[in-house]
Amino acid sequence: MNIPASSTAASACPVDHRALSEARSPTGCPVSHRAAAFDPFEDAYQQDPPEYVRWAREEEPVFFSPKLGYWVVTRYDDIKAVFRDNLTFSPSIALEKITPTSEEANAVLASYNYAMNRTLVNEDEPAHMARRRVLMEPFTPEALKHHEPMVRELARAYVDRFIDDGKADLVDQMLWEVPLTVALHFLGVPEEDMDMLRQYSIAHTVNTWGRPRPEEQLKVAHAVGNFWQLAGKILDKMRQDPSGPGWMKYGIRKQAEYPEVVTDSYLHSMMMAGIVAAHETTANATANALKLLLQHPTAWREICEDPSLIPNAVEECLRHNGSVPAWRRLATKDVQIGGIDIPAGSKLLIVMASANHDQRHFDDADMLDIRRANSSDHLTFGYGAHQCMGKNLARMEMQIFLEELTRRLPHMRLCEQSFTYVPNTSFRGPEHLLVEWDPAQNPERANPALLESVSPVRIGEPSGHAISRTVVVDSIEPLTSEIMRLRLVAPDGRPMPRWLPGSHIDVECGTPELSRQYSLCGDPADPATLEIAVLHEPEGRGGSRWIHQALKPGDRLKIRGPRNHFRFDETAKKVIFIAGGIGITPIIAMARRARELGIDYALHYSGRSRATMAYLDELSKLHGDRLHVHAGDEGRRNDFSALLRSPEAGTHIYACGPLRMLEALEQCCASWPEDALRIEHFESSRGTLDPAKEHAFEVELKDSGITVTVPAGQTLLDALRGANIDVQSDCGEGLCGSCEVRVLAGKIDHRDVVLTRSEREANNKMMACCSRAAGSKLTLEL
Ligand code: FMN
Structure with missing residues (x-):
C-alpha cells in the first residue's frame, strides 16, 4: 500500500527544518539529514540497532524515512502505545515484502502458487482474537512443561558432539538445528531436511524483511516458492491423520469445530510462517545472548557459578540484544505518536531494540545487568494482543541452552572474529559464533556427576x-x-x-x-x-x-x-519522622538524608523503654535536639493528636512501626493534605484469602483481548498466570508492591498496604496478589 499523497494537509510538519536535505516526507516537508540517511539494511544497523538510532531516540523519536517509505518510532512509551492499540495501528503489513520485488521475481513466486496470507501476526480484529483464543492452549505454561525433557535431551546431545573438540561454531553446530527440531516437534511436523529448511527460512526472511538485489530476488523467490509448496505438502499429509501432539495438528482438529475461524488459507500460511517463527527467532536470540554474555565475562562467570540467575539473564539478553529488533504497523487513521502527526495509511517501523535501550524506562539502559528488576519489560516479544505466543517456549529453550553450556563449558570464550548478519529489518543474530576452550579443563572429566545436576527451568516471565x-x-x-x-x-x-x-x-x-x-x-x-x-x-x-x-x-x-516502596521525597519543605520500635530502621537513612539536604525535620522515636530502642546513641549524636524520644516507661508517649493537630502545607510525615500505631496515625492525619502521610508496614493481615468470604469475578484484559474468571478461592495473580499473562510478584501479601496492575474500569477492593489513600481512591491500580473486585468485573490494562 502506498502512502496517500492526499494526507499531507492534515499533518503538522514533524521535522527539524534547520537540518534540511532534499528528502521529502509524505507531508511535503523536508526531513532532517539523519532521517534521510536512515537505512536499516546498512551494516551499522545490523551490528547494533539501538546504537544506530540513538540520535533518534534522543532527539527525533518519530521520523519519516524516505529511503524506506516508513515512519520510524524509537521510544519505549510510543512503541508500547502503538502495540497496545491494534485497531489504530493495524498489524496487517507485518508480513508484507518491505522491498517490492521485480516482475520477474513475482512471476517466479506465482509459478509456485505462492499465496502467503493472514496468519495471526498480520490479522486484524475481530478475526485475530477469535483465532488466537481457539489456538492458545498448547502455549500455556502447563502444556509447555511437556516439552522440557525433549529440549534438554537435544541440547545435551548436541553439546556431546563437540565438547571434546576445543572449538565450535555454536550457530552451525547447535543453535540452528536444536530450535528447528524443537519447533518441528512443537508443530507436530515430521523432521525434514534441516539444512534445506534453514535455507528456506533465511530466504523467507530476506523476501519479507530484506532488500535483495534484483539477481538475488530470483533465487529467493524460488526458495520461498519451494518452501510454500513443501508447507502445503506437509499440511496435506497431516490432514490424513491429525491425531497426536503438535500445534498444527491441534489447529487442524480445531478447524473441524471452528471452520470460519481456522481457515484453509490460515493453516497453509501458518505452516510456513510457523516453521520460521518458531525457530529462527530462538536460534538468533540464543546466539545474541551467548555473544553478549561471553563479551561480559563477569556476567558469564556469575551465571556459571549460580544458575538460578539464568532466567533473568535470558530476559536481560532479550532486552539488551534481542533477535527481533523492529516490527511493522499500518496507521488506519490520522493519529499522533509522541506528539507527531501521522497521516492515515502511513506505514510504521517500530524499533523495539531502541525502546529496549530507552533511558526513560531502563536505568543505565546500555548496561548489561543480569539482575535488573525490570528486564522483562522489554518489547522484544511485542506487547498486547499480538504478543509473541511462543515467548515461553523460547524462554525455556534459551534457559536450557545457557544452563547446559555454563555447566559443561564454563571456560568457553569467544574467538577473534567479525560478526556478520543477514541484512534485513527484523530478524537479527550472528551468522556464526566461534568459541574455543581447553578440553582438558572440561569440568565433567574430573567430575562426571556434574552431568546429573539440572536447574529447574522457569516457564514464564521471571521476576x-x-x-x-x-x-x-x-x-x-x-x-x-x-x-x-x-x-x-x-x-x-x-x-x-x-x-x-x-x-x-x-x-x-x-x-x-x-x-x-x-x-x-x-x-x-x-x-x-x-x-x-x-x-x-x-x-x-x-x-x-x-x-x-x-x-x-x-x-x-x-x-x-x-x-x-517507601521513597523519600527530597523536595519536602518540612518532614516529621515517626518511628515505633523496630520501625526505626527505614527512618534512619531518611533522617540522615534530610539532615544532609538541610530540610527542616523532627524525628519522633517511641519504644517501651530506652533499653529496647536500637540506635539511640547514634541518633542522638547525629540529630541532637531534633530527636524526640518517647519511652513508655518514662511516661512519655507520643501524643499524635497534639503533634499533628494542624495540617501544614509542604510537610511530609514518614512513619513506620506497629500496626496499631500506624492506624492511629492514619486517623490523626485524616484532615491533612492527601499523601502527606507516607507509611511503611512491616506486617499485614489484610491480604489473606478466605474463600468462604470471597466472591468470584471476571477480569477483562484490554490489551490481550481475553477475559479471565477469578474464582473465590484464587488470587487475581494466580488466575492471570494461569492464563499465560506475565505479572511480576514477590511478597504475595500486599506488602511489597511488585505485582501492581493498572485498572481501566470496575471498582477495586484494595487489600494491600502499599497504596496511599489517594491512590486507592483513584481506583486505577491494584495489587494482583491480594486485592480483588468489589463488584463482578474489572477491566485491566494487560
Ligand atoms: N523486621 C525487622 O526486624 N527489621 C526491619 O528492618 C524490618 N524491615 C521490614 C521491611 C519491610 C518492607 C517489611 C515488609 C517487613 C520488615 N520487617 C523488619 C519485618 C520482617 O520482615 C519479618 O516480618 C519479621 O522479622 C518477623 O518474621 P518472623 O515472623 O518470620 O520471625
Missing part, C-alpha cells in the same frame, strides 16, 4: 525481584537484648548494589521459602556494606528466630533487592 545474590555476614552485633545489627558484604569484595533511603532487602532465612524483608539502615554512601537490624520475634513464623539463632559471622546468606 527480576526474585533474583538472589550471595553475601557474607561480616559482623553481628547486639543493639538491644532483642535486636541485632548485621553487616553484609560481597564475597569477592565488589561493591554492593546501590540503594536509596527507604529501601529494603529480602533475606532468605535458611530456605528460599522463608524469605523476610529487612530495611537498610546503614549509610547509602558506603558502597561496600549493607546494614540491617533484626528484632527477634520468638512467637513469629521463624524468620527472625533463624537469623538470631543460626547465623554466625562469616556465613553466606542469600538476599534479593534492594527494592524501595
Whole structure:
C-alpha cells in the first residue's frame, strides 16, 4: 500500500527544518539529514540497532524515512502505545515484502502458487482474537512443561558432539538445528531436511524483511516458492491423520469445530510462517545472548557459578540484544505518536531494540545487568494482543541452552572474529559464533556427576525481584537484648548494589521459602556494606528466630533487592519522622538524608523503654535536639493528636512501626493534605484469602483481548498466570508492591498496604496478589 499523497494537509510538519536535505516526507516537508540517511539494511544497523538510532531516540523519536517509505518510532512509551492499540495501528503489513520485488521475481513466486496470507501476526480484529483464543492452549505454561525433557535431551546431545573438540561454531553446530527440531516437534511436523529448511527460512526472511538485489530476488523467490509448496505438502499429509501432539495438528482438529475461524488459507500460511517463527527467532536470540554474555565475562562467570540467575539473564539478553529488533504497523487513521502527526495509511517501523535501550524506562539502559528488576519489560516479544505466543517456549529453550553450556563449558570464550548478519529489518543474530576452550579443563572429566545436576527451568516471565545474590555476614552485633545489627558484604569484595533511603532487602532465612524483608539502615554512601537490624520475634513464623539463632559471622546468606516502596521525597519543605520500635530502621537513612539536604525535620522515636530502642546513641549524636524520644516507661508517649493537630502545607510525615500505631496515625492525619502521610508496614493481615468470604469475578484484559474468571478461592495473580499473562510478584501479601496492575474500569477492593489513600481512591491500580473486585468485573490494562 502506498502512502496517500492526499494526507499531507492534515499533518503538522514533524521535522527539524534547520537540518534540511532534499528528502521529502509524505507531508511535503523536508526531513532532517539523519532521517534521510536512515537505512536499516546498512551494516551499522545490523551490528547494533539501538546504537544506530540513538540520535533518534534522543532527539527525533518519530521520523519519516524516505529511503524506506516508513515512519520510524524509537521510544519505549510510543512503541508500547502503538502495540497496545491494534485497531489504530493495524498489524496487517507485518508480513508484507518491505522491498517490492521485480516482475520477474513475482512471476517466479506465482509459478509456485505462492499465496502467503493472514496468519495471526498480520490479522486484524475481530478475526485475530477469535483465532488466537481457539489456538492458545498448547502455549500455556502447563502444556509447555511437556516439552522440557525433549529440549534438554537435544541440547545435551548436541553439546556431546563437540565438547571434546576445543572449538565450535555454536550457530552451525547447535543453535540452528536444536530450535528447528524443537519447533518441528512443537508443530507436530515430521523432521525434514534441516539444512534445506534453514535455507528456506533465511530466504523467507530476506523476501519479507530484506532488500535483495534484483539477481538475488530470483533465487529467493524460488526458495520461498519451494518452501510454500513443501508447507502445503506437509499440511496435506497431516490432514490424513491429525491425531497426536503438535500445534498444527491441534489447529487442524480445531478447524473441524471452528471452520470460519481456522481457515484453509490460515493453516497453509501458518505452516510456513510457523516453521520460521518458531525457530529462527530462538536460534538468533540464543546466539545474541551467548555473544553478549561471553563479551561480559563477569556476567558469564556469575551465571556459571549460580544458575538460578539464568532466567533473568535470558530476559536481560532479550532486552539488551534481542533477535527481533523492529516490527511493522499500518496507521488506519490520522493519529499522533509522541506528539507527531501521522497521516492515515502511513506505514510504521517500530524499533523495539531502541525502546529496549530507552533511558526513560531502563536505568543505565546500555548496561548489561543480569539482575535488573525490570528486564522483562522489554518489547522484544511485542506487547498486547499480538504478543509473541511462543515467548515461553523460547524462554525455556534459551534457559536450557545457557544452563547446559555454563555447566559443561564454563571456560568457553569467544574467538577473534567479525560478526556478520543477514541484512534485513527484523530478524537479527550472528551468522556464526566461534568459541574455543581447553578440553582438558572440561569440568565433567574430573567430575562426571556434574552431568546429573539440572536447574529447574522457569516457564514464564521471571521476576527480576526474585533474583538472589550471595553475601557474607561480616559482623553481628547486639543493639538491644532483642535486636541485632548485621553487616553484609560481597564475597569477592565488589561493591554492593546501590540503594536509596527507604529501601529494603529480602533475606532468605535458611530456605528460599522463608524469605523476610529487612530495611537498610546503614549509610547509602558506603558502597561496600549493607546494614540491617533484626528484632527477634520468638512467637513469629521463624524468620527472625533463624537469623538470631543460626547465623554466625562469616556465613553466606542469600538476599534479593534492594527494592524501595517507601521513597523519600527530597523536595519536602518540612518532614516529621515517626518511628515505633523496630520501625526505626527505614527512618534512619531518611533522617540522615534530610539532615544532609538541610530540610527542616523532627524525628519522633517511641519504644517501651530506652533499653529496647536500637540506635539511640547514634541518633542522638547525629540529630541532637531534633530527636524526640518517647519511652513508655518514662511516661512519655507520643501524643499524635497534639503533634499533628494542624495540617501544614509542604510537610511530609514518614512513619513506620506497629500496626496499631500506624492506624492511629492514619486517623490523626485524616484532615491533612492527601499523601502527606507516607507509611511503611512491616506486617499485614489484610491480604489473606478466605474463600468462604470471597466472591468470584471476571477480569477483562484490554490489551490481550481475553477475559479471565477469578474464582473465590484464587488470587487475581494466580488466575492471570494461569492464563499465560506475565505479572511480576514477590511478597504475595500486599506488602511489597511488585505485582501492581493498572485498572481501566470496575471498582477495586484494595487489600494491600502499599497504596496511599489517594491512590486507592483513584481506583486505577491494584495489587494482583491480594486485592480483588468489589463488584463482578474489572477491566485491566494487560
Ligand atoms: N523486621 C525487622 O526486624 N527489621 C526491619 O528492618 C524490618 N524491615 C521490614 C521491611 C519491610 C518492607 C517489611 C515488609 C517487613 C520488615 N520487617 C523488619 C519485618 C520482617 O520482615 C519479618 O516480618 C519479621 O522479622 C518477623 O518474621 P518472623 O515472623 O518470620 O520471625
